[in-house]
Amino acid sequence: MKDNHMNMATDTVTELAARLDSAEQDRIETNSLADDIDIDVDAAYAIQEELVARRCARGENLVGVKLGFTSRAKMAQMGVSEIIVGRLTDAMEVAEGESVDLSRFIHPKIEPEIAYRISADIDFDGPVPDIAAYVDAVAPAMEIIDSRYRDFRFTYTDVVADNTSAAAYAIGRWRPLQDVSNRAVRLSTSGTVVEGSTNAVLDDPANAVRELLEIARRRRIPLRAGYVVLAGAATAATPLTTGSVECEVEGLGTVSLKGIA
Numbered sequence: 001m002k003d004n005h006m007n008m009a010t011d012t013v014t015e016l017a018a019r020l021d022s023a024e025q026d027r028i029e030t031n032s033l034a035d036d037i038d039i040d041v042d043a044a045y046a047i048q049e050e051l052v053a054r055r056c057a058r059g060e061n062l063v064g065v066k067l068g069f070t071s072r073a074k075m076a077q078m079g080v081s082e083i084i085v086g087r088l089t090d091a092m093e094v095a096e097g098e099s100v101d102l103s104r105f106i107h108p109k110i111e112p113e114i115a116y117r118i119s120a121d122i123d124f125d126g127p128v129p130d131i132a133a134y135v136d137a138v139a140p141a142m143e144i145i146d147s148r149y150r151d152f153r154f155t156y157t158d159v160v161a162d163n164t165s166a167a168a169y170a171i172g173r174w175r176p177l178q179d180v181s182n183r184a185v186r187l188s189t190s191g192t193v194v195e196g197s198t199n200a201v202l203d204d205p206a207n208a209v210r211e212l213l214e215i216a217r218r219r220r221i222p223l224r225a226g227y228v229v230l231a232g233a234a235t236a237a238t239p240l241t242t243g244s245v246e247c248e249v250e251g252l253g254t255v256s257l258k259g260i261a
C-alpha cells in the first residue's frame, strides 16, 4: 500500500531517515523509498534534515553544503534533471593526499568538483548579495558519492532524502575568489581519465553558488561563514577503486586521495 500525505507525518520522516541512516552505517543498500511510499520534495528535504541530525547527534558537525545535478553530464548519467542540495559534515572530509578506506562505502564513485568557501553568514531576509560579498576562496575538489540505494538507482525525491549521495570529499589549496569558468578539468584514477570543463556546471560554477542561495533561502538551509560549497560535478562520476585519484583544474592546481582496501 502506498501512503500519500501532503504533510508527511513526523514518525514517517523519522522512520525513513532511520532506514537511510542504517543503510549508510551498515553499508547495506536499500530499495528506493518510492517503492513503498510517495514523498514530495518537502518531505524529502525533511528526511534529509533528520538524517543529518542523526549524524550530528553522533558528534559530527556541519561544515558545508553540496549541489547536485548542476551539469548535463550528471543529469544524463543519473536521470535526474533538477538541482539538489545536500549537507556536508566534518566526518566526510578527507585531507589532501590522504588514504580513504573503501570499506566505509557501499559502491563509491568519485567526481571532479569546484569548491567555494563562504566568508560571511548569509542573511536570507536581506537583499541578494553579490557573490564576492559572501565567498572568499575557490579550490579544486573531489567528491565521493555513495548512494544508499540499490545499484545507485533512485528518483529525485529519493536522492534528496539520501542527503544527495554525499559520502566524502577532498579539497585542494584554496585560492582567492576568481573567475573559474572555462577551465579544463581532468580526473584520473588508476584505470581511467575523465575530462571536461568547468563550463559544464551551469556555464560557470559561480552560477551554482547563486542557485544555492536561492534554494537555501527557499528551504531555509543555513549558510555560514567558513562553510564549504561543492558546486556539482562537471563530468559523470567514475567508480572509485583502490589506488591514487587526482583531479586537476586548469589554473587552480590539483587535489588527490588514495583509495585503500
Ligand code: OOG
Residues within 6 Å of the ligand: 066, 067, 068, 069, 070, 071, 074, 078, 111, 143, 145, 146, 147, 159, 164, 165, 166, 231, 232, 233
Ligand atoms: C547524486 C549526487 C549528484 C553532483 O555533483 O551532481 C552530485 C548522485 O549522482 O548520486 O553530487
Ligand code: MG
Residues within 6 Å of the ligand: 066, 067, 068, 111, 113, 143, 145, 230, 232, 233
Ligand atoms: Mg557531486
